[in-house]
Amino acid sequence: MSFTALVTDKGEDGKVASRIAELDDAQLPDGNVLIGIDWAGFNYKDGMALAGIGGLVRAYPHIGGVDFAGRVIESTDERYHPGQAVVLTGWRVGEWHWGGFATRARVDADWLVPLPKQLSTRHAMVLGTAGLTAMLAVNRLKSEGIKPSDGDILVTGAGGGVGSMAVLLLARLGYKVHAMTGRAELADDLKALGASEVVGREVLTKSGKKLMATRWVGAVDSVGGAPLGELLKQIHGGGCVAAVGLAAGDAWDASVIPFILRGITLAGIDSVMQPFEARTAAWDRLSALFGFGVYERMVREVGLADLPELSSEILAGKIKGRVIVSPKS
Structure with a gap:
């Protein structure tokens, strides 16, 4: 054939x-x-x-x-x-x-x-790697004890696939989501997905400080690079950042200060080599939770x-x- x-x-x-x-x-x-x-x-x-x-x-x-x-x-x-x-x-x-x-x-x-029987093959690719990655990131924040009542969650690169899906999933689970994007024209789209606030990239511009005032209890970060270093400085004590991408680069200037003074967690999310059980659990959760x-x-x-x-x-x-x-x- x-x-x-x-x-x-x-x-x-x-x-x-x-x-x-x-x-x-x-x-x-x-x-x-x-x-x-x-x-x-x-x-x-x-x-x-x-x-x-x-x-x-x-x-x-x-x-x-x-x-x-x-x-x-x-x-x-x-x-x-x-x-x-x-x-x-x-x-x-x-x-x-x-x-x-x-x-x-x-x-x-x-x-x-x-x-899952609830999903068509088209639904599966609307989700795809982006949906699986976003679900794994949200699951990791939950496993780290981050609850909707704890405070705001930042999603960086919110206009892209992983970011936009993370916004939707977090909002449907009751979290108050701040969606960060460099494309102001996407504000209405992100609010329709459930973002309570849309912020620009300037919230993570280089500060030169070791720590900054806390702003978010957790984050899903799809940009990496220098913005990630600034993000870590603004996470509440005991908070968690799920790192899923590197659109802004794979390196940043950072220190151990946020980790040892605020006890935050930087959690890497690998969607490529996830075992079968984790994949099926994530797809089942997506089939029940996602708003197509x-x-x-x-x-x-x-x-x-x-x-x-x-x-x-x-x-x-x-x-x-x-x-x-x-x-x-």
Whole structure:
């Protein structure tokens, strides 16, 4: 059988380019489950892979797409059967292994999660890696004892996929959420998701101080870099910051002072290599908690041919919410 894919390749000049191509099933990588893909997500990592930056892709030609949802076509693993709806996020798929920017994929059964019955495959990709990551971050804040009655929660990079979903999830759980974004035009969208206040990036500008007046009891941080260092200085004693991204960089100037004088926690959230049990628990929670009708204003549908151009937009921080990809359109 043949299938359609967005194939990314590197030329002799070292430049990376992508094109739509028809491939044969025999060209798919090894795996024990063959999936017909209904929807894929478009994430920051996907933008990096299509631009050929970050060293994410190990070998060319390559098919990107770090998350996708669809139905099983064939399986030699007894856990999965033809017609079953599944979702895949992480496990270096779309980086080291061919991913979701195609109408078919072959993967390891251990990487899959059966889709909760309440979710369609489109719902699954509205959520995707962003939704899973946001849910894991919210769960971590809760496990650290951060309650809605304790105070305000900051979400940085609130206009992006992870950030916007964290705003919605926290608000639905009763937290008072401050949404930080550099795009003032998104204020109405973020308030519709449940943000009680929308703040600009200036709340985390460099202060030169070791500690600052406390402002938030917790945070979901998707930007990293220098803003994270400033954020840690403003967290209440015993508070927690769940770090999920590095849109502003992977390093910051900081000290141990907030940790040893205020007892705060910096919790890293890894959504790529999460074990099966944690994934299924998060997807079940998302299926019950997420408000798809409210979030639809943050969703954009595209086809495979649109992705190369969109890569520059997502890397420049110009994408709102989630972009979902119909590989058949």
